[in-house]
Amino acid sequence: MSTSPPRRPLRADARRNVELLLAAAREVFREQGVDAPLDEVARRAGVGNATLYRRFPTRQALLEAVHQDLIEALHVRARALLEDPSPAEALEVWLRELAGHGSSSRGLTATLTAALHGQNAESVCRELVVDAAGALLERAQRAGAVRSDVTVVQVLRLVNAVAFATEHEPDGPRQAEHLLGIVMDGLRHGSPAPSSPR
CATH class of the missing domain: 1.10.357.10 (Tetracycline Repressor, domain 2)
Structure with missing residues (x-):
């Protein structure tokens, strides 16, 4: 049995950032395909690149979250x-x-x-x-x-x-x-x- 502590829930502002990123990613991927620049996802979400990569360190992580x-x-x-x-x-x-x-x-x-x-x-x-x-x-x-x-x-x-x-x-x-x-x-x-x- 795993003894890892459960993940703490995201703060409200962090949760909001995740929601903004996922909404922007859906829009960008729909328009430009899954190889679209991730910087564009961050820009449309209105957050910095550091926030994007902190929440979704890879393109695959973002794609999986979207779906x-x-x-x-x-x-x-x-x-x-x-x-x-x-x-x-x-x-x-x-x-x-x-x-x-x-x-x-x-x-x-x-x-x-x-x-x-x-x-x-x-x-x-x-x-x-x-x-x-x-x-x-x-x-x-x-x-x-x-x-x-x-x-x-x-x-x-x-x-x-x-x-x-x-x-x-x-x-x-x-x-x-x-x-x-x-x-x-x-x-x-x-x-x-x-x-x-x-």
């Missing part, structure tokens, strides 16, 4: 879907929702990509998304409903690739829906790949 509510909602949704009588359908519903959000929410795809490839063990985004998808995938694999030779990170990378490919398309969510159907067909009906020689 935290959505990521937490996806985690809750996955837990609810574990009660679905069809493990494969529950997995498919969740993956489609993830891809749909990614193709329509500029920046979510980049956030998840960095989280899945990053080495930051404290990434809340990675922890929540991998936990959510992993529970649904494991349940479907135990039921024999999807192939057993794929990992949760591989599945998430496939879904993220679909979202990335459709993110800027006028009919992105519709295209993501179609491509996810192909991914799910592969997960359901594909034969396990031959084992690599040891």
Whole structure:
């Protein structure tokens, strides 16, 4: 059990600065993409760069904070879907929702990509998304409903690739829906790949 003391709540002024930074970041990332200068985020929030970097030391930390509510909602949704009588359908519903959000929410795809490839063990985004998808995938694999030779990170990378490919398309969510159907067909009906020689 961790003996670390609980984090103290932010003072009102610090909390207000965080809210201003997140609102400005959403606006800047929506307009300019996730590679927009972070100085612009600080400027629009009306705070100094030091305040920005004290609260969000990296771009990824800021991106994860911007999308935290959505990521937490996806985690809750996955837990609810574990009660679905069809493990494969529950997995498919969740993956489609993830891809749909990614193709329509500029920046979510980049956030998840960095989280899945990053080495930051404290990434809340990675922890929540991998936990959510992993529970649904494991349940479907135990039921024999999807192939057993794929990992949760591989599945998430496939879904993220679909979202990335459709993110800027006028009919992105519709295209993501179609491509996810192909991914799910592969997960359901594909034969396990031959084992690599040891």
